Amino acid sequence: MVPARSSDTTSWHDHSPLVPRSNDNLAERLLEGDRRALARAISLVENDDPEGWELVRTIYPKTGHAAIVGFTGPPGVGKSTLMSALTALERERERSVAVLSIDPSSPFTKGALLGDRIRLTDHFLDPGVFIRSMANRGALGGLSEAALQAALLMDASGRDIVLLETVGVGQAEVDIIDHADTVVLVLMPGSGDSIQALKAGVMEIPDIIVVNKADHPLTDTMVREIKGVLALGPKPDWPVPIIRTEAVRGEGVAEVGDKMAEHRAFIESEGTLSERRRRNLLNEVLAIATYRMRRELEASVREDEKVRELLDQVVSRELDPASAAASILEREKAKG
């Protein structure tokens, strides 16, 4: 039984919750590219259903073929509009597309509003385009975990390209973007915070930078600032292109598409694709392990009298936090 959840209502284009429960069957249909099977599979991982994890285990050897492109950037800069235009472009090039929009900011958003935020309504009737959004359920780490699994499922279902959208410039979306082969940072004139984040090294240097809403008078200033920040770093093998777009009018979108393909070819030829994927996958394994360990640790902290005493000692300044942490870890190991 999958409980009704707000995020489920966002898959309004998939009307079949009544698929058989057999995992093999679901895996088979997913691998054949069946959209309903894909939607069902994503719901399973999103609901943290063990069947979902098992499914990912089954299909995992078939993944690794899709080009995964992550789009990140502050709210409202035009990520979704750009992705919609890029989706049209990819369809013209006869490539199938999956879009996963991750929205950690609005756990209570209803489907309609999310649909508006995704701005991909033009593509809902095209079977070559699969669109899904995920909202945070509040569980720490749960969303990015689920999002990564969803991307794998999309990949396994034979999509040529998977576009991931995530809002923000902080730590939260980093693990999601970690899964991408190509990272596109979308900004608009006035996105000064992001420049600071880049400068401070809070945000990794992306592969492509898009300055959207380039009709704005401050566009040149923005581009100059970005160039200034990039010039501070070491000279990269891949010079990060800065592309001006007006996503609503389709201006500059083809150039973004070309650069995405170019970047992909570049990392393939340099052998950096497998290197990058290795790094991404290691990060993913660590993220999942960390999340689970933390959950276990928190549970045992709640249940363990001795641990509570240790924490009390920290509060009363008898014991410093690092020593308490070391004792807790010792205890956990002893239990192990």
Ligand SMILES: Nc1nc2c(ncn2[C@@H]2O[C@H](COP(=O)(O)OP(=O)(O)OP(=O)(O)O)[C@@H](O)[C@H]2O)c(=O)[nH]1
């Ligand atoms: N003037 C102008 N407006 C644009 C452009 N591109 C997008 N917009 C508008 O900017 C608003 C936000 O666009 P979205 O594509 O939803 O932006 P987003 O980054 O996906 O937003 P979130 O997902 O909410 O973070 C919409 O009203 C778009 O129509 C552009 O090139 N110029």
Ligand SMILES: [Mg+2]
């Ligand atoms: Mg959006």
